[in-house]
Amino acid sequence: MTGTGTPTPSQPVAAAQPGQPGSPAVKPENDDRWNKAVRDIMGGPVVISILAVVLALVVGAILIAFTDEGVQKAAGYFFARPGDTFSAIWTAVSNAYTSMFQGAIYNFGRPTFAAGIRPLTETLTFATPLIVAGLGVALAFRVGLFNIGGQGQLLIGAAAAAWVGFSFELPPVIHLVVAVLAGIAGAAIWAGIVGLLKARTGAHEVIVTIMLNYIAFYLISYMLRTKGLLQAPGSNNPKAPPIHGNAVFPPLLGVQYNLTWAFVVVIGATVFVWWLMNRSSLGFRFRAVGENPNAARVAGINVKNIYVYAMLLAGALVGVAGASQALGVFPAGISSGVDAGIGFDAITVALLGRSRPWGVFAAGLLFGALKAGGYTIQAGGIPIDIVLIMQSLIVLFVAAPPLVRAIFRLPTPGSAPRRQRPIVTKEVAAK
Structure with a gap:
């Protein structure tokens, strides 16, 4: 030790303890987690x-x-x-x-609350088929399949539901249930063709679904122009007969609104898809195949069967949208425009909702509001x-x-924050 009190090079210098002057600040672990x-x-x-x-x-x-x-x-x-x-x-x-x-939400210019709330019911009406069709597209996305065939599946589902709706006379509730099930079955079979071809031949689902869209459109157009199939008797127009009253979705809030009980069915479908994907073993296999089909195959999951199951369920959900269109929006008789672009809008809804059931539900409400509000601003020029x-x-x-x-x-999620460069003073640099 020299007279000045400075340590010699042979003597170790004690490290500064946290909390002492000159010691580095210790960042709490809780702050890092937060x-x-x-x-x-x-x-x-x-x-x-x-x-x-x-x-x-x-x-x-x-x-x-x-x-x-x-x-x-x-x-x-x-x-x-x-x-x-x-x-x-x-x-x-x-x-x-x-x-x-x-x-889209509420019209303050209307004299009563019942009249002012009508725009919200129109938003829900537009959102009803968008949500459930979006769920069908989103479910396929979660399995790693690009279901671009919503238009064709919706057309087939709507045609099947309408055919049951005007061809039979059944009791009120039973007739509606059977018609909806027919729409679900028709769309599921149409989408199942895609899953089967994907599983057995390796055909790309994007190409197959697009081609099936064209086939469904021209098939339904032909059936609507052919007597004895879907064309209304005694009519030369490409339009189906009106749906029997027992097979029509009843109004949810009264006859003054267009909103029907199909919206309640859509809520139930959203809950079902959430349970399926997050609480069931089949949903676990869906997610496993969607994340990594090779790893899922090594784990013992039959990937080919999962593709078929996924497309069947996806088509069934789109079939609910087709049934809601045929039995709720077009009870006077469907035409070739019954899909109203919903099959392609469902892809947008699924993307915005991040292929999550409640995200798709919120995205469908948003796009329903845009559709309902779009007609209002169009009226304003x-x-x-x-x-x-x-x-x-x-x-x-x-x-x-x-x-x-x-x-x-x-x-960016998961990235570490940028660390600030230390400030080096002249005294520190000199040492």
Whole structure:
């Protein structure tokens, strides 16, 4: 030891204890867990889906402003009075989204609550087939199958349900149940063809489902133009006979609303799919095959049979959508347009819902609201195409999580936070 009190090189220097001056700060383990949980939530699929909708609404607002005549007129003298342009933009966007809200949720301009709540019932009506068809697409997605054949499965299901609905006279409840089961069976068989070909021949399900869409469309169109099949007797129009009253879905909240008991069936289907995927052994095998079919095969799971079962169940769910269309929306007789684009919209709903049952349910409600509100803003002079663009943008942003994270500067789930570079002073550098 020298006279100055500094240690010699041969003497060890005691390490600074935590809490003493100059000691490094110790980060509690609980803080690390909390920060990791926050990062996983903020960069997770739920937040990404919500922000995808927000981004689509922002882009939709920009398109509404560009297409509004008042904004275009005010923009002509923007440099003279810029406030008029911003005021016109606010008026156009706020009026459009207010009209959409009043057309999809609640209309404050109606005199009574029963009349004001009608837009919400229309949203639920539009959402009914979207949800259950989305569940069918999502279930196939969870097994690793791309079910693009929702249109064909819905057409076959609707035709089977309608045929039972107008061909027989059964007691009230029994007739409706039998017609719905016929729609489920028809769509399940149609989708089962895809699963069988996938399992036995290795045919790609995307190609097969697309081809079966065309076959189903032209087959139903032919049957609607042929007497003795689906065409109404004494009619030259491609339309089926009206459904017997006992086979029609009864109204859920009264005859003044279009909402039927099919919505209750859809809620039951959502609960069933949740139980199937999360609480049953078959659902476990579905998820195992979807994660890694090779590993599932090594574990003793018959992957080929799982493909067949998955497509049968997926088609059955889409068949519920077809039955709800035939027996609830078109009781006067179905036509070739009974699918109303639901088979393809179901793919969007499944993607937005992340192929989770309750996520699909929420996504179906959102798209039902967009459909119901879209007709309202169209009545106000705004093109309905803007709503379709918004739907497409939602899918785009949901399919590109890194883009959403980059825009909102969100963390990536599972990644470690960036460590700050230590500050090196001149004194430390000199040592």
